[in-house]
Amino acid sequence: MRTNLPIDATRLWDDLMALAEITDPDRPWTRRAFSTVFLEGRAYVARRMREAGLTVRLDTAGNMIGRREGRFPGHKAIVLGSHTDTVPDGGRFDGTAGVMAGIAVARSLHRDGVVLDHPLEVIDCLAEEVSIFGLSCIGSRAIAGQLSTEQLRRQAPDSHEILHDAINRMGGDAADVGAARRDDIAAYLELHIEQGPVLQDERRDIGIVTAISGITRLEIVIEGQADHAGTTPMHLRRDALVAAAAAVTVIRKDAQRRAAAGHGHFVATVGEFRVEPNAGNVVPSRVTLLVDARAEERSFMEGFVAELPPLIERAISGSGAEITSFRAISDNRPALSDPLLLEVLEQSTEKFGFAARRMASGAGHDMAWFSRVAPSAMIFIPSRDGRSHTPEEWTEPGEVAAGAAVLHQAVLYLDKLLA
């Protein structure tokens, strides 16, 4: 681990591990939004914020905000954010690394007696992961003014509690959720683990995130005919699985071609695949595929979606099965980072001699919502073997500290630049 960083790396690591230990005891590491253990985690985070000289409050959407004032009361805030909720059986770094790194930056400024021109905030955004309400990024949506009253009426399947009431239970005031919208943010920076293998693969310390890829989810239904698997000769079949297999193959080939084409990040995955009737002695009649495609460039995504149906039709022709439905079930555009912030982050990594690369995020983050109301950007730190959303998730102590040091330096640069 580098020892000349402006961050107390040991303290940062200890805080991160201590927060991780606040977990459902039966399934580490689990601290789902809206749970009791999540509130315990937040109480811990609030203590760490206060020790770092921050004043802690909850906004009406249930975001926890630690703030130190700057020299000039009229200045907008520089914000460091991420989240402290986890998926079930998740890891110890996703989200928490960003919040604890933000607190470590505040702690260093506090220790060194630095007074910035701008206010500095560390925000623990409520419920970034898909929660029991089937929605992600609840807190950051509200900060962007995009949490709808319809979404507030969503119900949790077991308790039947509605999101509105759950936000209040977290300390928010959902009736006034509009007040959580921010127009006083000068810059938003988020540190997050990569959740992919690229930095490790290329032995880089820092990823400078140019964009959060757009995500389009397509549902494709391929139908043939259910026939007796013993009695129907091969040449008289209309096997939907044989056709769907050809579709998976051609989707993969097309995605590989596009990923290699140099138009930024592009991936496409068939992750959900449902066969009907899925019985050993029946020729499959119907397969439903879910394609998850992510692209840094919107036009590239549009090309993929437009060209896919004829590509699949060609691949399955002759199988007797056919596409009976092809529709986008969700379609989110990419969120671009602010060019000035990218520049500042790059200079900050250079200051420490870290190996960095620009890259797009394939996963969604709170930053996508902040970018609607403020100049925003992110940095990635490495994820061992690209593993995430699993107890095996791992980042080295020195890698977390390196990311925090970059944030610290970026805050100092921005405080001058934005004046």
Next chain:
Amino acid sequence: MRTNLPIDATRLWDDLMALAEITDPDRPWTRRAFSTVFLEGRAYVARRMREAGLTVRLDTAGNMIGRREGRFPGHKAIVLGSHTDTVPDGGRFDGTAGVMAGIAVARSLHRDGVVLDHPLEVIDCLAEEVSIFGLSCIGSRAIAGQLSTEQLRRQAPDSHEILHDAINRMGGDAADVGAARRDDIAAYLELHIEQGPVLQDERRDIGIVTAISGITRLEIVIEGQADHAGTTPMHLRRDALVAAAAAVTVIRKDAQRRAAAGHGHFVATVGEFRVEPNAGNVVPSRVTLLVDARAEERSFMEGFVAELPPLIERAISGSGAEITSFRAISDNRPALSDPLLLEVLEQSTEKFGFAARRMASGAGHDMAWFSRVAPSAMIFIPSRDGRSHTPEEWTEPGEVAAGAAVLHQAVLYLDKLLA
């Protein structure tokens, strides 16, 4: 419909439709073995047997047997059999056509005052379809002396009743199930719907079944690695679904090649296909495929099973995923028809000028078990569009009558030939 047949075709059809109407009212056509409605159906069949001059008894395994004695008490019996249980949401012909055709033959002999040299029996075999005990051909297994005490201890999932008790509830005597084994059958003939499209496709009246194909079920597990679908670049993935799609494609191609090779009936189907974790945003880590292969020639099946692993390995090489398990979960050899009976059935079809073809059965039937203790053979009558195990299952009245006429003629021929 032909009118010069030795069968009362209208009566046969009316009986068949009346039996079908004895169904679970909420899901026609359903008359599952061991249910109350199944017993109602059997009471109906027993009445029709008695009217046709048969003496009705139940053997210890719960098979219902209608018998007329022949001229020579020492002669073994000529048996016409099939079953009257159905799958859930099944059809009106599978099994019942064979039982009711057998009764129609007996009725004609009774009407015409024919006394055969041999005893004639019509057997309604218990539970040919896979029942709540997860076992098929319960009655005919017992007739072959192959129903084990272990199988008799099988438990139904809901009621926890064991098969032993269920057989007794059907009127059997499971403690003495060994007594159901027969060594006094001179010939067993079964009429059944084809459950496939070949006869319709070739406009034939009758299929003369040379063999019941052997059935081998293979379970193949292909494993790769679960990764984040957004963040893992295409070239760093080990996608189990992409590999499994290539496996499905190559299994299909190989099956098509073997089916066309002229070694009798061959089909192979991937009917069950399970993807894990089957989540939209996760690269699939594991796929389990179930291959159902059926071959008329045993050596041909052995070749298929032996050559499949290297074929799949070649197809998935480069995907990063691999076969982690390949095993046969069941393996039943083909059951061959008796050559003399095939000859007799062929002459019987010629007598009426029916268009016939020899063919193997891709589906299992009671005949496979009878063939272990007696010379056995089957005939098929057409299934509209090959549909079976569905309410749409259909065979024309004239087609059922044609099959019954062939049985009638074959019984007359055999009675002389076997003397």
